[in-house]
Amino acid sequence: MEEGRGVKRPFFTSPDDMLEEEYYDEQLPEKKRRLTPEQVHLLERSFEEENKLEPERKTELARKLGLQPRQVAVWFQNRRARWKTKTLERDFDRLKASFDALRADHDALLQDNHRLRSQVVTLTEKMQDKEAPEGSFGAAVDALEPEQAAAEAKASLANAEEHAAAAEAFEVVQQQLHVKDEERLSPGSGGSAVLDARDALLGSGCGLAGVVDSSVDSYCFPGGAGGDEYHECVMGPVAGGIQSEEDDGAGSDEGCSYYPDDAAVFFAAAQGHGHHHTDDDDQQDDGQISYWMWN
DNA sequence: TTGTGTTTTATTGCCTCC
């Protein structure tokens, strides 16, 4: 347990501050004291090395800084909390950006879907015309072989069905993310909005998302017109997992991952018609898949 | 100067682990 919990005490800074300390102790014995920049600097450096504090390290740091061991422990506690908050914010922004890109893909797919449905109707009509008495053939229909027209119609129908299913799943995800966005903006909400949103995506089915172990370096998802064809996509490389806070400041958390090492998650968007979002660091430029990954 | 929002330091209560 934290030593002295519940007992209010005056705070001590460096030995050099003791004169001033006496003044505060006389006048305002329970005033909070900010740590000096030098103290904060050393604490930050120590936090960079390891964000958990073993008893020996705590004692040593307290001795070096002229602080109570409890103050060092509290500083680390608060520092971990700040790091976590920033990490979550960053992850959320990243996920949101990816979501926006996926939404753009989705919109393009919807348009494609619409176009293909129209094509199916047109081809079907042409097929029917061709089966009708001779005088009714149009010039455009003459150009089409019956087998070719049938194959195109079949493929178009399959694509249309696939897109419709994807659109349905997408709507679910969109709603989930919208809710999480609101939760994120309301203070005091517990849990991880980012992870919850990720879970929502993973639960949406329809071949758009998958969970793999980090040891697996490829992943298959249903694709193609018949739904029984699998595209394989090679995972990674994933740059450093989730980066931690403060590359805007001391950069003290480089390489810290807030997620379990062995958990890897990615979202994949099956591509059939060349609509593909371009995200700086998560794009597979083969027109097949986009993904995000934590490991 | 003052009101207000943000950051930092510290406490409290609960939980998990050994």
Added chain:
DNA sequence: GGAGGCAATAAAACACAA
């Protein structure tokens, strides 16, 4: 049961616009 971690919160310190 004690030690330590975390979430929630209080309150002082600080920043800054009006």
